[in-house]
Amino acid sequence: MIAWSTNLVAKPLATVFGGTVASAGMLVAYLNYMGHKRRGRIPVMITGVEGRLPGSVLAVLTSRNGHNDAVIRTALTNAEGHPVVFLYVNDKKPQTSRAPSIFEVVDPYLDDMQAKEYFSKAESLAQRAKIPRRYIYRQNAPGVVSRVWQAVHPRDIVVAANIAPEFEDVNPDRIRYELTPSGKVAHMLKQW
Incomplete structure (x- = not known):
């Protein structure tokens, strides 16, 4: 800390240069983020299953489903201030055409543009609704x-x-169906 403080005074031109480069980088990052946000493509970080979230809503999105928009909107509408966990289940096999290089992160989510698009839509709508949310990506x-x-x-x-019939191993107390403008969704309700 002392060396850094001394450098600020002893080398003012270096301080100005470093501050200018850092400020320009932050400005470019901010403009890039706002441009993506305006187009509805907000970057989303996926998380793991970190534990129980009582009262939450689990929204299941799939790669072969044409009603993911209806699932996203319905989950956010029915959240009632509780967290929403968006689970994207990919049915496609990850492409393993080449061997990864050293220190390369191999994650199927990084190459799945459809999952990124749906998670981005969900993030945009959840930010507007001010609802806590988590994102989980899994291979089928x-x-x-x-x-x-x-x-x-x-x-x-x-x-x-x-x-909905594919999830027969989930044991809900009851199933309720809802018609939305984007399609029919099922609510699998469970009192824990």
């Missing part, structure tokens, strides 16, 4: 939704009605 496997459901303990799973 038997029981993937039920494992997340068991870990999170949501009160409601919102899923497109046409794929």
Whole structure:
């Protein structure tokens, strides 16, 4: 800290140069973020399942489902101030055409533009509604939704009605269907 403070006084031109470069970089980053936000493409960081979120809503989005927009809007509408966990289940196999290089992060989410688009839409709408949210990305496997459901303990799973029968391993107390302008969704309700 002392060396840094001394350098500020002893080398004022270097301080001005460094401050200008840092400020220009921050300005470019801010303009880039605002441009993406205006177009509705907000960057989203995916998280893991961190534990129980009682009272939350689990919104299941899939790569083969045409009603993901309806699921997103319905989940945010029914959140009632509780967190919404967006789970994207990808049915496509990750492309492994080449071997990763040293220190390279291999994550199927990084190459999945459709998942990024849906998560970005969800983030934009959730920011406007001021609702806490989390994002989970999983490859399709038997029981993937039920494992997340068991870990999170949501009160409601919102899923497109046409794929609701696929989640037979989820044991809700009741299932309620809702017609929306974007399609029919199913609410799998559970009192924990």
